[in-house]
Amino acid sequence: QQQVKQSPQSLIVQKGGIPIINCAYENTAFDYFPWYQQFPGKGPALLIAIRPDVSEKKEGRFTISFNKSAKQFSLHIMDSQPGDSATYFCAATDSWGKLQFGAGTQVVVTP
């Protein structure tokens, strides 16, 4: 049973567009929500993370939006570039628990 549901499975956007990846969870004990970026042949890289006491966090062109009441969070990639083409994973965990990963979203940014 997957504790974090991620969608879409894949998406294609043009350069400059804003791909949006959505994740939902059920466990209200989750209190830490990281996103990972993975390029082919590489390990996942920690991109950005949020805790439920804030509704939005930005780091460069990457923004996480968090809706605690809906138990949903999303990643927005502003002004996307072809170099952002990768697989993105959302995850969630409770205090010192194990990371629960979403299924992943393959993002392709066309020139």
Added chain:
Amino acid sequence: SAVISQKPSRDICQRGTSLTIQCQVDSQVTMMFWYRQQPGQSLTLIATANQGSEATYESGFVIDKFPISRPNLTFSTLTVSNMSPEDSSIYLCSVRTDVREQYFGPGTRLTVT
């Protein structure tokens, strides 16, 4: 952050043999983990490597198949024993820092023939 290295980066092994994967971290960390990632799939936790004690395995993974060592706070090994083609996968070492950030190594790409 933490810088993680793994050896080997890739290997092709014959059925029935064993492979030991090494994971080295550039700083002392309490929590180390081993994951498996099959092509196009998400990450599956194999076990938590505990320093000074036996590893804690997830459902579906057993010590006889995936023995783990953790001799100190910067190093761990995962052995994939008696391999079959179903073990072909990417194996990833991961560490968690004191501020709950979790980092991954580059992975070991294993092909079993």
